[in-house]
Amino acid sequence: MLIRSKLKKNNQSIISKLFLLPIILSLIGLIFIFEASSIKSLQHYGDPFYFVRLQGIWILLGIILLFFFSFFDYHRFYFLSFYLMIFNIILLLVVLVPGLGHSAGGARRWINLGTFKLQPTEIAKLTIILYLSSWFSHLERKRFIAFLILTCFLTFLILLQPDMGTASIVFALSLFTYFFAGVDLFYLLLIIPLTAVSFYFLIFLSPYRFYRLMAFLNPHEDTLGIAYHINQIFISFANGGLFGLGLGASRQKYLFLPEAHTDSIFAIIGEELGYFGSLIIIILYLYLIYLLYQVAKKARDRLGFLIASSIFSLFSIEIIINLGGMTNLLPLTGVPLPFLSYGGSNILVSFILLGIAININRQSKN
Numbered sequence: 001m002l003i004r005s006k007l008k009k010n011n012q013s014i015i016s017k018l019f020l021l022p023i024i025l026s027l028i029g030l031i032f033i034f035e036a037s038s039i040k041s042l043q044h045y046g047d048p049f050y051f052v053r054l055q056g057i058w059i060l061l062g063i064i065l066l067f068f069f070s071f072f073d074y075h076r077f078y079f080l081s082f083y084l085m086i087f088n089i090i091l092l093l094v095v096l097v098p099g100l101g102h103s104a105g106g107a108r109r110w111i112n113l114g115t116f117k118l119q120p121t122e123i124a125k126l127t128i129i130l131y132l133s134s135w136f137s138h139l140e141r142k143r144f145i146a147f148l149i150l151t152c153f154l155t156f157l158i159l160l161q162p163d164m165g166t167a168s169i170v171f172a173l174s175l176f177t178y179f180f181a182g183v184d185l186f187y188l189l190l191i192i193p194l195t196a197v198s199f200y201f202l203i204f205l206s207p208y209r210f211y212r213l214m215a216f217l218n219p220h221e222d223t224l225g226i227a228y229h230i231n232q233i234f235i236s237f238a239n240g241g242l243f244g245l246g247l248g249a250s251r252q253k254y255l256f257l258p259e260a261h262t263d264s265i266f267a268i269i270g271e272e273l274g275y276f277g278s279l280i281i282i283i284l285y286l287y288l289i290y291l292l293y294q295v296a297k298k299a300r301d302r303l304g305f306l307i308a309s310s311i312f313s314l315f316s317i318e319i320i321i322n323l324g325g326m327t328n329l330l331p332l333t334g335v336p337l338p339f340l341s342y343g344g345s346n347i348l349v350s351f352i353l354l355g356i357a358i359n360i361n362r363q364s365k366n
Contacts, residue, residue: 011298011361014291015070018358021288022066022339022351026059028281029265029340036253036268037261037342051261051342058344062351069355070362074307077356078137081130088127091120092157119345121158121166125314126349128154128170129177133306136181144187147178164202164209165333169317171195176313180306216331229264232257233326236267244274261342263334266326281340285319295357298364308360311353 034052041050077084095111110117132147151174158167175195178188203209215227223231236252239245250271253260260268270278292315296308315338322337324330336343338350 011364014294014361015358017287018291018295018354018361019066019070021284021291022354023059023063025281025284025288025339026062026347029342030055030059031247032265032268032272032340033261033342035248035250035272036257036265039254040261043255054344055342055347058347062347065348066351066355066358069352070358072355072359074304074356074359074363077130077307078134078303081127081134084127085131088120088123089154089157091118091123092154095120096157096160117344119343121161121163121170122343122345122349124154124158124166124170125173126352128174129307129310129314129353132174132177132181133303133310136177136183137301137303137306147174148191151175159202163334164199165321165335168199168333169314169321169335172317173310173314176317177306177310180309180313212331212333216328219328229258229332230328233264233267234328236264236271240271240274240278242275244270244272244277247272259334263322263332263336263341264326265341266323266337269340270326282323285315285338289316289319292357295361295364299360300364304360304363308357311357314353315350 030052033055034049037051038048041052042048044050047053091111110119128151135147151171154174155167155171158170175188175191179185203213211226215222215230219227219230219234221227232252236250236257239251245251250268252271253268257264257267266278266281269281273280289312292308292312296305296312299305299308318335318338321330321333321335322341325332325335336346339347
């Protein structure tokens with residue numbers, strides 16, 4: 001009884017921390033979204049609080065969804081996942097239709113719903129987790145060819161937008177889910193080199209992807225051209241030093257740093273809070289990943305294990321890709337930092353996924 005009581009108390013501790021951590025990260029993000037976007041907001045909308053106000057609304061909606069899905073039995077997704085996948089495929093097709101899909105920066109990735117722009121690729125991360133976890137949890141888990149066709153089809157639709165960063169995440173996430181299912185791993189080993197070759201050709205077939213790769217390999221060449229973005233990130237971190245310039249003292253937010261309130265928000269954090277402030281953010285993310293690992297380890301059934309493992313994989317991939325891009329350990333790909341970067345679709349999906357993880361933990365083995 002004593003051991004059971006301790007395990008139950010540990011479960012409650014994980015649940016409370018999974019509630020608290022995303023809210024803390026989102027509130028930190030809200031502060032730095034204001035820091036990074038106030039100049040741009042004032043310039044484009046005449047309101048320095050435009051972006052931060054929208055993000056605040058999305059955070060409130062996200063917290064509501066977090067609570068809802070923490071009590072929504074995850075086993076229901078076994079029957080709902082097929083319909084969610086069909087709905088998501090329709091959205092990915094709709095976004096490509098001129099007049100329906102919203103374009104920005106040469107990419108067509110959004111469906112304009114007025115004040116809110118829906119990004120179907122973010123929903124794809126959620127649906128691929130639920131659909132493949134449901135698929136591999138029961139009898140049809142050995143259908144490798146069907147799995148590969150579905151994964152390549154989704155990746156292809158995302159590449160058409162074009163959005164290679166998210167396409168890479170969705171493809172990698174599918175492979176991780178397949179790996180955690182533990183079936184036909186020989187085929188998985190065969191597909192990895194083929195995938196690497198495919199992405200290599202995709203990079204060289206598109207000029208902007210090739211330029212990004214060149215900026216990654218030669219960041220100190222053409223600092224006002226293809227390597228401008230990464231060099232502005234370097235300047236942000238250099239300005240910050242160990243302890244930072246102080247809250248509100250960023251110089252790069254004055255429209256020097258591209259995507260300062262979205263993909264590059266960690267550079268603003270590094271500039272204002274310095275190395276030690278950035279380290280605290282990284283520790284919070286590592287702790288979040290650790291909690292998700294604990295949820296997956298204690299899941300009561302195969303479906304719960306696969307969903308939790310895939311959620312663990314998704315957050316790990318997104319954090320590594322974003323922070324790797326900020327430090328030039330990886331090429332810049334436009335992947336947002338969960339809970340910190342500006343963006344409604346990403347933050348809502350992130351809250352939903354953590355709500356599902358909490359529900360899995362509620363039903364976990366004591």
